[in-house]
Amino acid sequence: MTHPVVEAIRTALAGAGDPQRAASQQAYMKSSMPYRGITSPQLKALLRPILADPAYRIEERTQWDGAVRDLWDHATHREERYAATALTGHRAYRAWQDPGAVPLYRHLVVTGAWWDHVDEVATNRIGPILLSHQEILTPTVRSWATDDDLWLRRTAIISQLTFKERTDLELLADVIEPNLADSSFWIRKAIGWALRQHARTDPAWVRATVSGYGDRLSGLSRREALKHL
Template sequence: MDEPRALVAAVRSGLAAEGDPGKAPEMQRYMKSELPFRGVAAPARRALAKELFAAHELPTVDALRTAALTLWREAAYREERYLAIDLTGHRAYRAWQTPELLPLYEEMIVTGAWWDYVDELANRRVGPLLRNFSAALTPVMHAWASDEDRWKRRTSIICQLSFKEATDTALLTAAIEANLGDRDFFIRKGIGWALRQFARTEPGWVRAFVAGHPKLSPLSVREAVKHL
């Protein structure tokens, strides 16, 4: 068995062993998930990931991509997709975090199409790529801001949550302005979240932005000024 398949098999058997069938239905209801859950809580999942990723090291970025996509595309339980995302961020593969992986994250965002997947990918995968490869990623995020897919739009809005002083305000402005008329809850909430987070660093900028954009939804405004 090759390395990616061996890891995939280990993940599946590990999740089966750690699962709690009594918790699984409630987890599925909370997440409004079509995929069932095994019933593995986040701390146990993280511990399992640490153990399995150390025991099944992948030799190349192609092997990483294969393992992640196999877990993602063939997932029978939602935790398999969580482990796929966890795998892509494993510290042993930090050097492979280049724009080459963006199509992988884009597929996960578009096909995952729910906040638990998308927010993790936006903040912990796409965001670091944008920070480290801004020349390559900034035009992509501008394009995603107007994409037909709402989750790519949300990603463009919230991908700088951890940037603080390094926030590209031109990109943040463009991503928000491209979505001002969108009534989707996750877009409006994402706009407010992005502004609220940046207000911790530049409260004056956020106050001025909110004042200068009367078409911001009430939800976005409430979120933006929550701590001002």
């Protein structure tokens, strides 16, 4: 049974948008799924009253998981998937941001399979759970670094982007190392991004790490890593 919040979101999105903008958005994102032409600020404004309305509050974790999957898996337009991601991160469901949510987020990463979905989940969903449950989640993130799925590997690499001095350097090295030979732009960019971000906190470690990788580090990753050093 579809939860009322899912119906409310679908109805709100269906009544908004700009067909001309939608075509441009779809082309820019190289998306097979069409857009409605709703901008990010417009989407936030549409979702805010729905997610804050007690009438649409989800009371049980299984219902929350199901509502997110329903909105995501049956999306006809890309904004519905953005709304599903917003639903996962709403403050009303903060208590469920723990290792139990990881299978849901893994599903969003693997089926989303593009940077707009993956980067949000990796840095703002998986990342905070990793930081607060390191002992439990570190083995999972480390295993993703060698998964066949490119987007899980990217998630592992960028999951600590916001950690600053709390970055687990051993884990960061462990998720980068097996991906050094990967020729994918998305992996090489992720490696450079992760190193560049940590360079703001520990430039000496990043310089030494880049030097240690030598020619195994791609030019793209190297340029990104050293951009501000």
